Amino acid sequence: MQTILFVSPTGTLDNGAEVSVFNLMKFLVNEGYKIINVAPTQQKNVENEYSKKFTEYGIDCVLINTQRWWWEDAPGHLFGNEIERAASYREAINKITCLIEENNVDLVISNTVNIFQGALAAALMKRPHFWLIHEFPENEFSYYIDKLDFIDDYSTEIFAVNGQLSDKIIELFPNRKIKSFAPYTEIETQKLSIGKQQRIVSIGRISERKNQLELIQTFEKLNRSDVELVFIGGWDEAYKKKCVDYIKMKHLKKIRFLGNKENPWDELTNKDICVFPSAMETFGLVYVEALLNGIPVILSDNPGHSSAYEMFKFGQMYQVGNIDQLTILIENKLDNFGQAKKESSDFILEAKNIYKLSVVYSEIIESIATQSNYQKNSVQHIKNLLTLNENKSKLSRLELKVRRKIQRIIYRLLKK
Incomplete structure (x- = not known):
């Protein structure tokens, strides 16, 4: 039985990258693979709701307490000082290498461009490593353009979300064959409740990016x-306040914030249209979910949405920032709702045929089954430097001192 170790980005299931690859892991378990998932935590617990979810589906989930999980210059707050973070990185690499050795792992997969520990651990243990890239190298993620040489050196295969992101990654790695995938969300088409009035519904965290x-x-x-x-x-407090302040200033009525919902589609009715105005997305899973539920949809033309739209070619797109264009599209959708609803309902079956896990992950699944052998990397010569744990080394020195002291005492007793 082949064993695959995934390294996950956040240790939460509130983002598309985690959710989509969680579904891939479940699929692989059903195909007979042994799956281990490694994820970060800033608590000392060895189990939480996130890890229990994986365990429920036969996936071993190992939480690593860490000072910093993403690259130093990746988005996110930097806890501690540079020395503490360096020690934390080494500890994480050491734990992953131990997991690889103890479980005889055949393949390591990093589920974001934002982490490097899995890539190094795989190289140190002479295992192949796949890198899954969900992020456009723009704005807060533009930092990883400086790391392309590292990504190239420490990846057996590179995969990127298909569409515009995949095209961009191909440009950045002209000498590599880049393979693609589409994030997968597991959702069953559900019967929508009866609505009392027409509504415009937008699903997603209230944030500048959305x-x-x-x-x-x-x-x-x-x-x-x-x-x-x-x-x-849910929402980012500062951006939510910005929205609420605007609503109050303009005296707007009939706008509601429902907050986070475990299944947001339970809140939708048969009189709703969905509008997704994100300035940036990697793919656009909520757009796919709207299609699978037969809801008329309008979405912005950011690169991630455009990639998803290329798969389905259904719904309507508008140019981000063009409020006049969006107003016209919404007006038409509301005024011709009956026709829009019928077309969306009729498209459900086609959307399901397009969006099967075995289809959207076909290149990853095929590469796992036919993976090439590990390409030797010289980093293995400094394994101790990268995995040495300072606390453990201090403990080892203390143990050595104690043993020597005991030996001296025994020697003196024997001389007597």
């Missing part, structure tokens, strides 16, 4: 008293 203020400004321009605007998802 760009909900643009939709609020569009709703203002629509000026429709017969329509409600509903946001489903």
Whole structure:
């Protein structure tokens, strides 16, 4: 039985990268693979709700307490000082190498460009390593352009989300064959509740990146008293305040924030349309979920949405920032709702055929089954330097001193 070790980005299931590859892991378990998932935690617990979810599906989940999980210059707060973070990185690499050795792991897969520990651990243990890239090298993720040589050196295979991201990664690695995948969300088409009025619904965290203020400004321009605007998802406090302040300043009515919901699609009705105004996405899983539920949808033309749209070619797109264009599209969708709803309902079966896990992950699944042998890397010559744990080395020195002291005492006793 082949054993695969995944290194995950966040240790939470509130983002597309984690959710989609969790579904891939479940698929691989059903195919007979042994799967181990390694994820970060800043707690001292060895189990939490996240790890229990994996265990429930036969996936071993190992949580590593860490000072810093992503690259130093990746987005996110830097805890501790540089020395402490370096020690934490080494400890994580050491733990992953031990897991590889103890479980006779055949393949390591890093599920984000933002982490490097799995790549190094795989090289130190002479195992092949796959890198899955979900992030466009732009804005907060532009930092990884400086790390392309490392990614190239420490990856047996590189995969990127298909569409515009895959095209971009191909440009960045002209001498590599880049393979692709589409993030997969496991969702069953559900019967929508009966709605009392037409609503515009947007699902996703209220944040600058999701760009909900643009939709609020569009709703203002629509000026429709017969329509409600509903946001489903948690929020970044500062951006939520920005949205609420605008609503108050413009005296807008019929706008609601429902907060985070375990299954947001339970909140949708048969009179809703979905609008997703994100300024940036990697793919656009909520767009796919809307299609699978037969809900008329409008989405922005950011690169991730465009990649998803290329797969399905269904729904309507508008140019990010073009409020006039979005207003017209929403107006038409509301006024011709019956036809839009019928077309969306009729498309469900086709969407399901396009969006099968075995299809969207076909290149990864095939590469796992036919993986090439490990390409020797010289980093193995400094394994001790990269995995040495300072605390353990101090303990070892203390143990040695104690043993020597005991030996001296025994020697003196014997002389007597």
